Amino acid sequence: DTEVTQTPKHLVMGMTNKKSLKCEQHMGHRAMYWYKQKAKKPPELMFVYSYEKLSINESVPSRFSPECPNSSLLNLHLHALQPEDSALYLCASSQVHRGVLDGYTFGSGTRLTVV
């Protein structure tokens, strides 16, 4: 299995809702990432987990709460979002100590709309 699987593919939520985005990989990668991508913009790093521990938080607002329950799963819990949080949320994975030319694998993303 060489894929990163994200669910759901689309999500519409109200500003008072609580929802979660899920990401799964079975490549044995021990680093997992959340990115946010607005239309016509590049992906921007949000969080990095290394060996199931949060290693990087790029000053993301607390209404986004990541969780890594095990080495294959990564969640992003959403609460009290704003319309400007509407975006494509991408999950990626990689080896922690990457050898020569070991890359990153991205999922297809969750298209989030906050109404």
Added chain:
Amino acid sequence: GESVGLHLPTLSVQEGDNSIINCAYSNSASDYFIWYKQESGKGPQFIIDIRSNMDKRQGQRVTVLLNKTVKHLSLQIAATQPGDSAVYFCAEDPLGGGADGLTFGKGTHLIIQP
């Protein structure tokens, strides 16, 4: 031609021609670079990568060139096909070899004209 402004830079080429997409990166210490292709509604798809100790790497119909002196990366696509139409991003890994996450360039929208 290529246009830069408030919108995503766009490169329009005829089907069958070669295309060159350019990228300037910011961190002179970056050790690892990747080109991604992103089609509408999909996640970034790996195309080709290169380490800082290389200046050229070839794949199937694609070549990446790295000029560390001027911090410039380019992606050459030979004999472009309609399926090559997409947004192309370069990405740099500041430290290389670790779980740091990637920093993406602005992206270029490649349009293949029939």
